[in-house]
Amino acid sequence: EAGVAQSPRYKIIEKRQSVAFWCNPISGHATLYWYQQILGQGPKLLIQFQNNGVVDDSQLPKDRFSAERLKGVDSTLKIQPAKLEDSAVYLCASSLTDMISSTDTQYFGPGTRLTVL
Template identity: 90%
Template structure:
């Protein structure tokens, strides 16, 4: 079974530039998450999708971050313009969903490491 795919793995940009990350979840997984993990900290939820609808984006800095999940499969996360403090690993994760049939387990991609200079 293919895992969660993310790209690019690494990205270096200057502040005020823009960047986009892509995620393809495990086939059949209804729920998709984007997490930001700053060095030395645990993952922090940015946005959660259930199919193509947003469940929770309360911690997404909407003045600069945007995300979409068209057709309820792939997702993109964009940052524009980037700030120094956006340097982090952006983890995409998926799960079957959290209904009665779900194990509740999250499956992570390998992450996209962003460095903002």
């Protein structure tokens, strides 16, 4: 079974530039998550989709971050404009059910390492 795919794996940009990340979850998984992981810390949830609707985006800095999940499958996360403190690994994860239940196992992609200069 194919895992969660993310691209690109690495991205280097200058501050104030824009960047977009792409995620393809495991086939059939209803719930998709975007996390931000700053070096030395654990992942922090940015946004959670259930099918193509947003369940939780309370920690998403909406003045610069946006995310969408088209047709309840692939998702993109965008940062515009980027700041130095956005340097982090951006992780995408998916889980099977469309029930709001944290007992679902989350399957993580390899992440995109973003460096903002």
